[in-house]
Amino acid sequence: MRLTERKIAAALRRHGYKLTPQRRSVIRAIASSQDHLTPAAIYLKVRQDHPSIGLVTIYRTLDILVRLELICELHAGGSCHSYTTGAPEHHHHLICSNCGEVIDFSGYYLTELEQRLSRETGFKIEGHLLEFIGRCQNCQQND
Amino acid sequence: MRLTERKIAAALRRHGYKLTPQRRSVIRAIASSQDHLTPAAIYLKVRQDHPSIGLVTIYRTLDILVRLELICELHAGGSCHSYTTGAPEHHHHLICSNCGEVIDFSGYYLTELEQRLSRETGFKIEGHLLEFIGRCQNCQQND
DNA sequence: ATATAAATGATAATCTTTTTCATTTACAGC
DNA sequence: GCTGTAAATGAAAAAGATTATCATTTATAT
Ligand SMILES: [Mn+2]
Ligand SMILES: [Mn+2]
Ligand SMILES: [Zn+2]
Ligand SMILES: [Zn+2]
Numbered sequence: 001m002r003l004t005e006r007k008i009a010a011a012l013r014r015h016g017y018k019l020t021p022q023r024r025s026v027i028r029a030i031a032s033s034q035d036h037l038t039p040a041a042i043y044l045k046v047r048q049d050h051p052s053i054g055l056v057t058i059y060r061t062l063d064i065l066v067r068l069e070l071i072c073e074l075h076a077g078g079s080c081h082s083y084t085t086g087a088p089e090h091h092h093h094l095i096c097s098n099c100g101e102v103i104d105f106s107g108y109y110l111t112e113l114e115q116r117l118s119r120e121t122g123f124k125i126e127g128h129l130l131e132f133i134g135r136c137q138n139c140q141q142n143d
Numbered sequence: 144m145r146l147t148e149r150k151i152a153a154a155l156r157r158h159g160y161k162l163t164p165q166r167r168s169v170i171r172a173i174a175s176s177q178d179h180l181t182p183a184a185i186y187l188k189v190r191q192d193h194p195s196i197g198l199v200t201i202y203r204t205l206d207i208l209v210r211l212e213l214i215c216e217l218h219a220g221g222s223c224h225s226y227t228t229g230a231p232e233h234h235h236h237l238i239c240s241n242c243g244e245v246i247d248f249s250g251y252y253l254t255e256l257e258q259r260l261s262r263e264t265g266f267k268i269e270g271h272l273l274e275f276i277g278r279c280q281n282c283q284q285n286d
Numbered sequence: 287a288t289a290t291a292a293a294t295g296a297t298a299a300t301c302t303t304t305t306t307c308a309t310t311t312a313c314a315g316c
Numbered sequence: 317g318c319t320g321t322a323a324a325t326g327a328a329a330a331a332g333a334t335t336a337t338c339a340t341t342t343a344t345a346t
Contacts, residue, residue: 017323017324018322018323018324020323020324020325022324022325023324052325052326053325053326054325054326054327055326056325056326056327057324057325057326060324060325
């Protein structure tokens with residue numbers, strides 16, 4: 001279950017950020033989409049009901065939301081960065097290399113591996129990135 | 144054990160690519176460095192003994208080398224993409240969020256998870272990205 | 287040596303992201 | 317409801333990263 005617009009907005013405020021119409025709009029754009037969106041795509045969506053917003057504000061807002069883990073960031077694919085609403089539970093991504101569809105999956109944990117790495121290297125692990133790339137069923141057929 | 148300049152060059156040829164001095168130079172730059180290098184950093188290094196090379200050639204060469212899995216690509220961090228020599232064995236990366244040090248580790252496989260995902264989603268898995276971010280021992284001390 | 291397809295580099299175009307700074311605004315406190 | 321203030325915004329520009337085009341050069345098979 002993904003975080004709702006309302007919850008994300010509340011969390012923003014809780015962390016001391018002001019709740020501006022621009023930020024609401026960015027959050028709505030992300031939360032109302034199933035897909036993962038690039039900053040440019042979010043910009044386009046947001047401008048529909050907020051024509052004067054600057055692209056800078058998109059970037060600044062995304063920064064904050066990622067930092068607070070309210071949205072999640074994907075790294076793979078062409079334009080490299082894109083965003084979807086975060087889920088309260090820890091999860092990872094499966095991405096179609098052809099159409100870009102993203103599937104969240106959960107129930108897989110890397111804690112043991114993290115402990116092993118920490119022990120063997122002395123690193124203090126802060127996070128990880130686990131993504132699978134593949135072809136979705138649709139794209140396998142339409143080849 | 145990382146792939147050597149010689150082996151990478153040989154593999155390039157084996158796949159039907161011409162072995163130009165520019166490509167040799169890019170390979171040498173990567174293979175002679177412990178670090179992972181951005182395209183821009185590789186460009187700077189290569190220009191030392193090949194001043195007239197174009198940045199485009201760097202990008203084109205990196206493309207090929209990644210495709211043939213002769214070098215490996217990192218996604219994390221500031222400029223997002225950087226490259227190190229590939230290792231013959233499958234491995235993943237542990238990256239220091241402060242100084243950028245990269246540690247390869249192997250012996251961890253995701254085949255079971257890939258099968259589960261394939262079964263549950265119908266995706267045909269093509270690859271994955273697994274990276275850990277943390278603080279190396281050095282950077283933990285010098286805080 | 288020659289022929290030829292592949293590779294290169296100059297140039298420009300196109301994106302993406304970050305900086306700077308003057309103006310505006312959310313909201314805490316009264 | 318006002319007011320003050322720090323935070324947020326947007327315009328503009330700069331900086332960075334990546335890709336496209338195309339005439340010229342070059343590696344290599346024959
Ligand atoms: Mn997700
Ligand atoms: Mn590696
Ligand atoms: Zn697909
Ligand atoms: Zn470090």
